[in-house]
Amino acid sequence: MTVRTGAFAFALLAAATGAAAEEDLVAAGQALSTPCATCHGADGIALMPAYPNLAGQNEQYLVSALNAYREGRRQGGMAGLMIPMAKALTDEDIAALAKYYASLEP
């Protein structure tokens, strides 16, 4: 195998590994989303108008919002519900949930 084809094979492997890691994170987020679904819907479409739809929302924004709830900085609205839920989440949980909801069809 030449250096060139070796590099190409490595790039392919890295891309496949990246895609698998993304899928793993989405699956982990879905597994964590059961309590969220009570208000935000199983498909990320909220069950009541007081709650936001999350399907297709920007992943980075979702991470930021969950962090703000977890740190108790985001008050008002449904913060009384969200803060205790967010406090139970690790950084990895938040990353997985954000990737999962961003992956859903809005």
Add this chain to the structure above:
Amino acid sequence: MTVRTGAFAFALLAAATGAAAEEDLVAAGQALSTPCATCHGADGIALMPAYPNLAGQNEQYLVSALNAYREGRRQGGMAGLMIPMAKALTDEDIAALAKYYASLEP
């Protein structure tokens, strides 16, 4: 005109007036949305991943979120930007903006 057709005509008029009032509110929201579009996009699809998409979001949730920013209760994330913007809004402005963004295609 009988009582019955009178009542029907009244119901039609009320429905038409209601629809016109909704349209007026959407138009008022659109007129107010110019500064919002800098981050949330002219069509309610955010221009950067740190910001949330607002198109098709639940109206009642948007009212609640804007109130929480206006009252300075929602901190974290982009609150440093959002609080001064929200403080400039009246209740009517918030109602109009929420209806406008909820009316957009997600």
